[in-house]
Amino acid sequence: MNHDEINTIIGISTLLVMIIFVGIPTAAEYYPNLFPTFLAWIPFSLLRSISIPVVSISIGFIIGWYLRGINDRDYSNGPETSEDSSNSINEIEGCVEKDGIIWKGLAQIHNRRVGNVDFPFEPRCPKCRKEMNMESYKINSMSARRDPFGRSSTQTRRLWECPDEDCGHSTSRTTDQQKEARKLFKGEVEKLVESKGEEHSLENIIERIDGEISPRSIWEEYAEVVDSSHVSTNCFP
Numbered sequence: 178m179n180h181d182e183i184n185t186i187i188g189i190s191t192l193l194v195m196i197i198f199v200g201i202p203t204a205a206e207y208y209p210n211l212f213p214t215f216l217a218w219i220p221f222s223l224l225r226s227i228s229i230p231v232v233s234i235s236i237g238f239i240i241g242w243y244l245r246g247i248n249d250r251d252y253s254n255g256p257e258t259s260e261d262s263s264n265s266i267n268e269i270e271g272c273v274e275k276d277g278i279i280w281k282g283l284a285q286i287h288n289r290r291v292g293n294v295d296f297p298f299e300p301r302c303p304k305c306r307k308e309m310n311m312e313s314y315k316i317n318s319m320s321a322r323r324d325p326f327g328r329s330s331t332q333t334r335r336l337w338e339c340p341d342e343d344c345g346h347s348t349s350r351t352t353d354q355q356k357e358a359r360k361l362f363k364g365e366v367e368k369l370v371e372s373k374g375e376e377h378s379l380e381n382i383i384e385r386i387d388g389e390i391s392p393r394s395i396w397e398e399y400a401e402v403v404d405s406s407h408v409s410t411n412c413f414p
C-alpha cells in the first residue's frame with residue numbers, strides 16, 4: 178500500500194467518523210422526524226457527548242500523519258548525499274605518469290568495484306601535454322660491438338618523442354610501459370573507489386568537489402588529496 182492509498186483511506190475514515198459522531202447525532206436531535214423508529218435504539222445523545230474527544234483525536238491523528246508524510250517526502254526528494262552518488266559512479270577517467278610519459282586511462286566501475294580498465298589513447302608529453310610520437314632509430318654499433326665473425330651489428334633505439342620541437346621531451350619506449358601504467362592506474366582507482374572512510378575514499382572525494390561530479394572531476398580531486406608521483410592530471414586538455 179503506498180502513501181496515497183493510505184491517505185485516501187484515512188480521508189474516508191475521517192469522513193465516516195464525522196458523520197457517525199457529529200452529523201447523524203446532530204440531525205437526529207434537530208430533525209427526529211427524519212429518522213425511522215427502528216433506528217431509535219441508536220444512542221444518539223451518547224454519540225454526541227463523545228463526539229468532541231473523538232473528533233479532536235481524529236484531527237490530531239490526521240495532522241500527525243500529514244506531517245509525517247511531509248517529512249518522508251523531504252527525505253526521499255532531498256539532495257543526494259555523497260554516499261548515494263558514490264554508489265552511482267560508473268566510470269573514472271584519470272592520468273598516470275610513468276617513465277616520463279603520461280597515460281590516460283578509463284576504468285569502468287560497478288558497485289564500487291573496478292571492472293575493465295582501458296588505455297585507448299596515445300601517451301602524452303608531461304611537459305606540454307601533446308601526444309607523443311613513436312620513433313625508432315637504427316644505431317650502427319659496428320665500432321662499439323663486433324661479433325666473433327667480424328660483422329657489424331645494428332641496434333634499434335625506440336623512443337617516445339614530443340612532436341613539439343620547442344619542448345623537445347623524449348624518453349625511452351619499451352613494450353611493457355602501457356601494461357605497467359595500466360597496473361598503476363588500476364591500483365589507484367581501486368584505492369579510490371573500493372576504500373571506505375579514508376580521506377581519498379570516493380564519498381569524501383565527491384564531498385570535496387565544488388561543481389559537477391564527473392569521471393574526470395573525481396580524479397582531479399583525488400589527485401589533490403593523494404601524495405603520489407604518478408597520479409597526474411596532465412593528460413586532460
Ligand SMILES: [Zn+2]
Pocket residue numbers: 302303304305306307339340341344345346
Ligand atoms: Zn612536450
